[in-house]
Amino acid sequence: MRVLAAALLVAFAAPAFPQTAPPASAETARERWEKLTPEQREALRQRWQAFQELSPGRQAEIRERLERWRAMPPAQRDEILALWKAFRQLPPDERHDILQLFRRFREMSPERQAQVQSIFQKLVQSPPEVRQHYLENLRTWRQLTPAQRESLKESWQKRHERP
DSSP: OHHHHHHHHHHHTGGGSOSSOOOSSOOOHHHHHHHSOHHHHHHHHHHHHHHHTSOHHHHHHHHHHHHHHHHSOHHHHHHHHHHHHHHHTSOHHHHHHHHHHHHHHTTSOHHHHHHHHHHHHHHHHSOHHHHHHHHHHHHHHHHSOHHHHHHHHHHHHHHTOOO
């Protein structure tokens, strides 16, 4: 499940990360630059400019994440990239909902984070109709008052109590 957390971290710092693993050869930066298409070079320039505009603290955080990324085994990076691609293929409203959950995730206890990681992984891997149903339920839940939520929790617990 730590891989999922790393995938989320990569996802939210994506402009600072390569979309593929770095080359295994001893190519120089100049050689790699020269192999890029003009569009790739421009995208890289824009990413660099955006990075330069970040605060020094945010730059340090991104550099640290990049070092962790580079230290990961290739199989783990591949898994993270697959999760990232799956996330990017979700409809914008679903991605938005997931991003909102992730913001709250950072403030949760480690135990609660483990539960959310499991739910997120199931959500991303589930068929679109299952994801849609889950997200509709989530939207409905968020519209309830605290008293209504508590009432539903109690009702659910009573129905699922073991005799």
